[in-house]
Amino acid sequence: MDQEQIQITEAAKWFFFSGGPGAPRYGDDPTKHAVDHDSEAFVREVIQNANDQGLQNDDPVEVTFRFVALTGDEKEEFLKGLGWENGLGERMRSVADTHNGHRYERVVERVNDPDAELRLLIIEDRNTTGLTGSWDEDSNYAALVRDELYSSKQDDTAGGSYGLGKSVLWTFSGASTVVFNSHLAHGERESDSPRLIARSKFPTHQLPADDTTYQGAGWLCQPIETDDGPRPESFWGEGASRLAEQLHVERPAVNGTSAMVVEFQDPTRDERPDVEELAQEFVDASVKYFWPAIYRGDLEITVETPDETLTADVENAPAIRPFVEAYEKRTTDAQTLVTPGDVAGLDIPVKLPPRADGSETPAGSVRLSARLASPADDDSYLNNVALFRGAGMVVKYYDQSRVAYGDRNFFGVLAAGEARPEGAPSESDREIDRFLRFAEPPEHDEWESTENLREQYQRGFRMALDDMFGTLRDGLRHLISKGNNSESLSDNVLNRFPIHGSGNPRATTSPAETVFEIDSSSRFDGDAWTISGRIKVLPEEFGGWSADISLTGVGEDGSQYDDIPIKHVKIEQAGVTASYDDGRAHLVADEYVDEVSFSGRSHPNETADLVHGDVGATQLEIFAELQTPEEDQS
Amino acid sequence: MTETELHRLTEDGRRLVGESFMEGEATLTEEQLNEYVEPMPGNPTADLDRIDSAVQQVLEQYPEYDTAIDGALAEEIHRGLDITRRTAGDPGLWHWLAVVRYPDLVRHRWEYRSEEAMREKFLGAGSDLYSNAIHRLWWIAQLTSRQDDYSTTDAVFANQTMVNKVFDRWFARYQPAVRAMCDELAGESSRVIDETTRRFNHALTNVQLEGLSEAEASEMIEQIVVESR
Numbered sequence A: 001m002d003q004e005q006i007q008i009t010e011a012a013k014w015f016f017f018s019g020g021p022g023a024p025r026y027g028d029d030p031t032k033h034a035v036d037h038d039s040e041a042f043v044r045e046v047i048q049n050a051n052d053q054g055l056q057n058d059d060p061v062e063v064t065f066r067f068v069a070l071t072g073d074e075k076e077e078f079l080k081g082l083g084w085e086n087g088l089g090e091r092m093r094s095v096a097d098t099h100n101g102h103r104y105e106r107v108v109e110r111v112n113d114p115d116a117e118l119r120l121l122i123i124e125d126r127n128t129t130g131l132t133g134s135w136d137e138d139s140n141y142a143a144l145v146r147d148e149l150y151s152s153k154q155d156d157t158a159g160g161s162y163g164l165g166k167s168v169l170w171t172f173s174g175a176s177t178v179v180f181n182s183h184l185a186h187g188e189r190e191s192d193s194p195r196l197i198a199r200s201k202f203p204t205h206q207l208p209a210d211d212t213t214y215q216g217a218g219w220l221c222q223p224i225e226t227d228d229g230p231r232p233e234s235f236w237g238e239g240a241s242r243l244a245e246q247l248h249v250e251r252p253a254v255n256g257t258s259a260m261v262v263e264f265q266d267p268t269r270d271e272r273p274d275v276e277e278l279a280q281e282f283v284d285a286s287v288k289y290f291w292p293a294i295y296r297g298d299l300e301i302t303v304e305t306p307d308e309t310l311t312a313d314v315e316n317a318p319a320i321r322p323f324v325e326a327y328e329k330r331t332t333d334a335q336t337l338v339t340p341g342d343v344a345g346l347d348i349p350v351k352l353p354p355r356a357d358g359s360e361t362p363a364g365s366v367r368l369s370a371r372l373a374s375p376a377d378d379d380s381y382l383n384n385v386a387l388f389r390g391a392g393m394v395v396k397y398y399d400q401s402r403v404a405y406g407d408r409n410f411f412g413v414l415a416a417g418e419a420r421p422e423g424a425p426s427e428s429d430r431e432i433d434r435f436l437r438f439a440e441p442p443e444h445d446e447w448e449s450t451e452n453l454r455e456q457y458q459r460g461f462r463m464a465l466d467d468m469f470g471t472l473r474d475g476l477r478h479l480i481s482k483g484n485n486s487e488s489l490s491d492n493v494l495n496r497f498p499i500h501g502s503g504n505p506r507a508t509t510s511p512a513e514t515v516f517e518i519d520s521s522s523r524f525d526g527d528a529w530t531i532s533g534r535i536k537v538l539p540e541e542f543g544g545w546s547a548d549i550s551l552t553g554v555g556e557d558g559s560q561y562d563d564i565p566i567k568h569v570k571i572e573q574a575g576v577t578a579s580y581d582d583g584r585a586h587l588v589a590d591e592y593v594d595e596v597s598f599s600g601r602s603h604p605n606e607t608a609d610l611v612h613g614d615v616g617a618t619q620l621e622i623f624a625e626l627q628t629p630e631e632d633q634s
Numbered sequence B: 001m002t003e004t005e006l007h008r009l010t011e012d013g014r015r016l017v018g019e020s021f022m023e024g025e026a027t028l029t030e031e032q033l034n035e036y037v038e039p040m041p042g043n044p045t046a047d048l049d050r051i052d053s054a055v056q057q058v059l060e061q062y063p064e065y066d067t068a069i070d071g072a073l074a075e076e077i078h079r080g081l082d083i084t085r086r087t088a089g090d091p092g093l094w095h096w097l098a099v100v101r102y103p104d105l106v107r108h109r110w111e112y113r114s115e116e117a118m119r120e121k122f123l124g125a126g127s128d129l130y131s132n133a134i135h136r137l138w139w140i141a142q143l144t145s146r147q148d149d150y151s152t153t154d155a156v157f158a159n160q161t162m163v164n165k166v167f168d169r170w171f172a173r174y175q176p177a178v179r180a181m182c183d184e185l186a187g188e189s190s191r192v193i194d195e196t197t198r199r200f201n202h203a204l205t206n207v208q209l210e211g212l213s214e215a216e217a218s219e220m221i222e223q224i225v226v227e228s229r
Helices: A003-011 A039-052 A072-081 A088-097 A102-112 A140-146 A165-171 A237-246 A275-295 A321-328 A427-438 A451-456 A461-480 A491-496 B012-016 B019-023 B030-034 B048-061 B068-080 B091-101 B103-109 B115-123 B133-144 B151-157 B160-167 B175-185 B190-203 B214-228
Strands: A013-018 A061-070 A118-126 A177-183 A195-201 A213-221 A224-226 A229-231 A256-262 A299-304 A309-311 A343-350 A364-372 A384-388 A394-399 A410-415 A516-524 A529-537 A545-554 A560-564 A566-571 A576-581 A584-589 A595-602 A618-627 B007-009 B037-039
Touching: A013 A088, A039 A061, A039 A118, A039 A165, A039 A256, A039 A275, A039 A299, A061 A072, A061 A275, A072 A118, A072 A237, A088 A102, A088 A213, A140 A195, A165 A177, A165 A195, A195 A237, A275 A299, A275 A309, A275 A321, A275 A394, A321 A343, A321 A364, A321 A410, A343 A461, A364 A427, A364 A461, A410 A461, A427 A451, A451 A461, A516 A618, A529 A545, A529 A618, A545 A566, A545 A595, A566 A576, A566 A584, A584 A595, B007 B091, B012 B030, B012 B091, B019 B103, B019 B115, B037 B091, B048 B068, B048 B103, B068 B103, B068 B133, B068 B151, B091 B103, B091 B115, B091 B133, B103 B115, B103 B133, B133 B151, B133 B160, B133 B175, B151 B160, B151 B175, B160 B175, B160 B190, B175 B190, B175 B214, B190 B214
Parallel strands: A061 A299, A384 A410
Antiparallel strands: A013 A213, A061 A118, A118 A256, A177 A195, A177 A256, A195 A213, A224 A229, A299 A309, A343 A364, A364 A410, A384 A394, A516 A529, A529 A595, A545 A560, A545 A584, A545 A618, A566 A595, A576 A584, B007 B037
């Protein structure tokens, strides 16, 4: 250790505010009790915090969990840097003596036992904002280092909005102490990076030498005097770098934060699992909850132990892969599932109430897709629907086993908000994302009616959620049901979805739903199929429209065969042209035609035989597309 | 002949099957497996010695990934496993056979192309005839043999297009139709097999499959084969 570093370490002090007489006393950090505390919850909260702080560029957020085990001289050196003999050790011994402090006794023992190992967990994120801002303002820094239950997140799509998630860092520290080292992406002191500070969260305590009652929060810092009294100030630049190295929390000079949990331990476990086991749990939890973000290339997660480096890879997680496939193919036109592995999907209309300030919200939809399970699939999350939005974190696996029957098991995905489209999100996607974010409770594991929703939206938010889930369940039932006979669907389902084909005419009024009313019939008259139908445009204003009419043979097991070529289609109205391509009829109507009746015939096959596979179950499909004056819409 | 009691791998046991096991880089110890292996309901038994020696012979005599392995083993597996369809309907039995008894055979017959595909060979079964490596051989033999006559079974396995196109269809569960189909298609080209199975599947939207006798199915398929050529 050279001269300069000795000075830094000496300047480093543990600073605690004195509570003063009558100040509230905390038995322990109150936020520690607010969320479930298994290591899965830890990984979820920590990654979500990093994911929310992602910079607005095309690069992914990278998160590395690094386990470090310290013994002997390394441990000594680390404790020196952490100021163990410079305030921290004394505090912890005092706290351990109080009736709330038993957990700290074990840490004190571990520190004093030369053979015991000290376990550090460093969570290093890259391509994130870093701890910007100062103590006295509303900033990332203040939210993490100063405040409790307070959030300062990037934008409306962020995963968290409660400020609770970060508390898990202290919950999983046996010493209730976390060190931060950060490279700032912007702000006044960006060029002074890195920035280092450590924070402890103890119960309220007294020291044996004085009568002062200290608040539980303490900082390893350079205390400075301000007009408002003493304040903890971070270490900056070269000094911070050197201390970071001593504390094993050094990081490359890229934007983001490294947080180090001192003496990592899972508060829900009695035993101390080995690091390899923990690493695998971390990888599993990362993939389980963040596969949408990983799949979209927005997030990369690795876990390092002294012996190996593991990567959270969606391809190598059999329990998750079926969901990834359902998401990958979510835009499919298929609405029926025939063989295991098939994916089918539906739009679930969502109608939001106006915002609290009275501004109207656009109607939109979320995308439901389901993949039919095969017996070979890993069934850990069988018959669940993964719910997520733009942040790319699975909010929950929604158990819908009631919908499954026989061998019709499935893996479902509800891609909402900015996670729905393949390209740029629409205005309604963004609004739905925002709405659902406010519908998440502090644990971010549900979409439900919350105080936040009440503050942000007018009445009707509860019904909007109930409707979405109701339609989701009906839609799922439709996708999972066998066969594609739309007549077997309940009116309830028919009224909710824009499904065309045979059946009774039906109309809906929501702009996100059907824009056509379609009625059709088909029959085999001995040597050819005759078809007829009516297509009616529902909106009053439109810029013209088109429709594709096709006939497809279907097998006993539901598999679809080649098109049965349509020979001609006759239309009564003027303003409509018909053309034929590859056996399909294509109608184009101008903006003055709001209803068309057609009749037609397939190419005749005089030798057609019912038992030799010439003629059989046949599907008449009509796919119509409407042009609004500004844009295309189906 | 010695009869061995049959077992099943429990659903939780499926999670033991990971990538390295399927690739043959790792093995599962008895200790690991014990917790997840249980006797079959009704305690059925089978002549596994017979299958053991047939498998041993195949491993020694056939090159890896040789499709001829199917034909060489189907009859032996079916004769060795003289079980009811009810017993055969339990996926756990096939998982035990593939994962615990004969993992080397599965790896010898099926090249590891992707985790997903290989998983199906070890852990498929249930209503999908074509999935689990051993289940597939037993069921195809079950559906195509007539008492001691396995000539149709042999004909099917001599042509992988037939295995693929016939046994991937729903009608393959109905024995009279599947026997008729296999007999009529013996010796036909892949194109004819493809077209005939497609047309038959389409015709079954008009004709009730389970109402057909083997002779009626044969007559129907014979005509379709002629039209498909």
